[in-house]
Amino acid sequence: MGDTFLSQPEFFEVELGESLLSRTETLASFRELGPPDLVHVIKTTGSSARSARDIGSYHYVSGVDASSSAALAAYINSLTYELDQNPGFFSSKAAYKLKSGAYCCFNAFSRVDVRVEVRIPGSVDAYVVDLRGERHETTPEIWQEVYLSALLRAILYADDANYRLAGYRKLDPISSPDAEHRFLQAAENLFFKGWQLGSDPEIQVATVVSNHLTAGILKYFGEASRYEQAVNLFEKLWAREPEVAALVAQAYVGMNEEIKAVQVMHTAIRETPQSYALLHAQVDFLRGKGKPEWALKVAKQAVNCAPSEFLTWAKLTECYIDMAEWESALFTLNSCPMFTYNERDLHRMPTPAKSHLPVKAFITESGLVNEDSARDTEADVALLRLPAPALRGTFAKAYALLGRLVSQIGWDELLRYRSNVFVMEEEYRAQKAATSKSTDALNDADDAASTRGLPPSASDDGGVSGATTPVVTSSTPPQPSNADAEIDGLDSAAQSEDEDGDDDSMLKRSAGAAGKSQLGVNAAANASSQSIPTIKISTESDHEREQKELEEYMKSIKDDNLDEPSEAEKRATEEARRSVQIDAPVVEKPALASSGHDAGDLSTSSATSQQDRGGSNSGAGHGNGSGSGNGHGNGAGKPSMIVNGEHDASIAMAEARQKEKNAGFSFRDKRLCERWLDNLFMVLYEDLRVYTIWRAEIAHFRTQNLAYRKTGTEWEILGELALRLHHKDEARDAFQRCVDVKFSAKAYLRLLEMYTDQKDVQRSLWTAIRLTAYHHRWYMEGSFPGAVASALFKLIKTEGLAKVSYTLVSMSPPQPILKLMQNYFAYATAFKVPGFDF
Known part of the structure; x- marks a missing residue:
């Protein structure tokens, strides 16, 4: 038209x-x-x-x-x-x-x-x-x-x-050395404005050395292994900005000038010790030299310098993986700050009236680019819905680290380390239930301690009728019952002891009455009538007498019960005897609490302090308590025994705290897994599940001597899946089967990288021919930069330009395609790519 x-x-x-x-x-x-x-x-x-x-x-x-x-x-x-x-x-x-x-x-x-x-x-x-x-x-x-x-x-x-x-x-953005010189001149003039361009998605804040300008310079010269021009540019800028030394060191390492790189890093670290880019250059150098333990120390310093950057945490995670410290790697990965991925700046154009996408005649005649058929683009829904290919930015990098972990230790070990590092849902529920119970028990124990909680009363048939009922504090207490009057009589006796000084007579009379009434009190009557008790801090003589009363009470309970006590009850009683004790008060005549509110506070804090000191004084308390026969107030330096009426509360508090200590120790050592990392675990599980099914199917078909068939799209997805999980051999096999079924630029690109790493010149060239034809079909007419040019320059660097070019000619590709391929070699000669002269 x-x-x-x-x-x-x-x-x-x-x-x-x-x-x-x-x-x-x-x-x-x-x-x-x-x-x-x-x-x-x-x-x-x-x-x-x-x-x-x-x-x-x-x-x-x-x-x-x-x-x-x-x-x-x-x-x-x-x-x-x-x-x-x-x-x-x-x-x-x-x-x-x-x-x-x-x-x-x-x-x-x-x-x-x-x-x-x-x-x-x-x-x-x-x-x-x-x-x-x-x-x-x-x-x-x-x-x-x-x-x-x-x-x-x-x-x-x-x-x-x-x-x-x-x-x-x-x-081609730069088609001649003169154009390259103009590019370097413009980059030098605008270098310190580069942070205005933004940075890669993994970098939160663009800096002078971390932005799109420096990334473009390093990519252009790095993919062609031509760092000399980059070093010349960065050394000029280093004199104006010390932080640029990180870029100088990277360029020297790329040139294999490692001694110069070390000298630059040594000099620059004194000027800018807080530059995480410079520290990362050191980390990469040390890792390349097989010194992961040194790299780990530097990576930790980089995290301290830039704790809000994803790159520093990711680099530290890589160092932990190198050191085989899997739990630390998971801890660090969980600490990575994640950023929302922003899509590239693209147009949103109105729907066009029509589109015209012509195909050049020589591309059609070559037959190298075949249009996809509907059959080849079909795929299983389970493969199409894999979530991992949709990850972008920091989430894709974090998933790559997680994939590296599972490739080295396996899924089962990863789950084990995960359960050691992070709080699992079952543990959280159990800890939450245990915390709720222990909190209730501590509240009950505190209430009982403040009201001098009482033991359960015997029922009519001689059995224990119920547990101790906590007393609810009220500001308007009802009229006391007989039991309350007797308890108050005990407290009044203690008060008169302090005021009149007649300690022995008053204590004997009050102990005789209170011992019977307190140990046989009706729990229901106590719950309804006793609201605000009078609080008393016992002296040493009280402790000795109350210990004897407790022993007599426990003996009577043991005789009345026909069944043997359980092991739990034995342990609880023994624990109460050993650990739930208090020190004797320093003041021999303590003041009486004046109000219910103050008394409750005093009683609670007193019981808590007694419990805290009980563990350290238990041994001494038993030794001295049994040999003390005349405690009349001169025992300030002697350990005391269990407080009268507070033994049940003390036992409950001790049991609750011990359970909390045993159950919550490992819980407190763990961390909560971030939601994004938990999602990545699920993404990894989906990948592993599909990969395992795929390999099992292949093994089954092989044992049955049957052909295993998939569509081209399915082979492409499976190849990417294997590559994510670091199974390169399986990925190469899948990509090869994919290109046998259909033309796939993604599969050819992956194969080109693999063939180049293997230094397979012929296969690399054949793959590059097909990709070049595909690129020109879709109007990618530039020679460099690009994935095909980078792979070919890598081959030229190791094998030499002459060998690669002659191998291409011997393959007899179509003449127009041969001319397109020779553009890569012309660029290598014009810009003197390493290997162009042999």
Whole structure:
């Protein structure tokens, strides 16, 4: 058709100029590097205004030189040669020609959109559109910023799976050494503004050394193993900013200049000891040299320097995994701060009237890129719904660490360490129930201690009728019963003992009455009548007498009961005898509590302090308590025995605290697992479950000598699954079966990485041929940077350019494809990639 480009993608607008209007409206939503460049053109038929028919179309592009308005206008002019100027003789369509065009390029530094409008033939107009849609004049600073922004987008998003758009044309961002020199000059001028561009999703706060600018520089020179230019740039900047030493050290390590890297790190750590980027450079170097214990110490220091960064915690987790400290690795992974993943800056265009995505003739003729059939794209629902492929940012990195853990210790061991480190749901429920019970027991014990809790009374038939009932404190107590009067008589006797000094006579008379009434009190009457007792702090003579009364009471209970006491009761009684004791008060004549509220507070605190001191004084208390026969107030230095009427409360408190100590010790040592990490465990479980079923199916089919068949999409998903779980052999087998069934760019890319690592030149080249044809099918016309170029440069570095190029020629690929492949070798020669000269 005459209204379309011959070999370039385009989307036709419903209304003329709607793509430009949509971009203007979404400028404020761009947060980092911004969207790809937008090219909008208007085509027209005829020369007169009446007969002319205008149509608008647009496409995306990256890699175009955006250093000036003339460079952008040149790209629009080049599109005039893409129009079909020779329509069919019988065609009713009139020939279209390019009337005007607009090139939009986002400036990520100043957050504005630079636009160049070209009228053919005619003038070129360049202006700036801000976030409010207002126009401004361009400046040299604006042009430098937009030039560097466009280059960084082309470099960083060259092979980003999250930045793939239909109709996105990618060209070489840097096509000559001169263009590279201009790139380095612009990077040097704007280096200290790089933090304004943002950073990777794993970095919370962009810094001078951690941002998209430094990432783009390291990627461009690192993938080609050409760190010399990067070192020259970073050393200039190091003199102005000491923190840049981390980048200098990384570049030297990439050049295999490790001695220089160590010298740089040694010098820089004195100037900037709190730079986590510099510490991470040391960690990577030490790990590479097989010193994980040294790397661990440095990684801990990096966490102290930047505790809010995910990278520092993730690096520490990797060090713990290297040291085989699995529990510490889980602890650290659980402490990682996680950030919400922000999607790439992309357009949200109106639905086009139609799309035009042409295929170049030589791609079709080569037969290397086969269109997917409906049968090959089908897959099992269980495979399609695996949650792991949807993870992004910090969650994807954390899952990778978790996958590394399970690959080294196995799922069962991981669960065991997980239960040792984190609180499990069953433990939480049990601890919650135990805490509730112990809290109730302590409350009951405190109430009983404050009211001098009483033992259970015997029923009519001689058995124990019930447990001790806690007394509820009331501000308006009812009239006391006989039992209460006798208890009050005991307290009155103690008061008169303090006032009159007649200790022996009063204690003997009160003990005779109170001993019987207190040990045989009716619990129901006590619960209804005794509300606010009079609190008394016992002296040493009281303790001796009360111990004898307790022994007599326990003996009578033992005689009355026909059944043998249980082991729990024996242990409780023995524990009460040994541990629930108090020290004698220092003051021989303590003051009487004046009110119910004060008395309750005094009694509770007294009982608590007695319980706390009982454990340390138990041995001495037994020894001296039995030999004390005349305690009349001169026993301030002697240990005392159990307080009268408080033995049940003390026993309950001791049992509750002991149970809490035994059950809650390991509980308190554990941590709560973060919700996101718990979700990742479930994601990992799903992956392992599907992987185990897959391997079991293969083993079963092999034993039965049957063919195991899957669709191409299923093999692709299974290959990614095996790769996530670090089963490289199984992943390679799955990817190979996938490409046998259908064409899969993802599977070919994974195989290219594996073949390159194995230094398999022929297979690597054959895979690169297919990927290059696929990339040109979808308008990725750039040679570098990219995954194919990186793999080939790795081969050239080890095998030499001559061997790789001659091997390619011997494979006899189609001539147009051979020319495309030779572009990689031409780049290697022009930029002197390591290995180009042998």
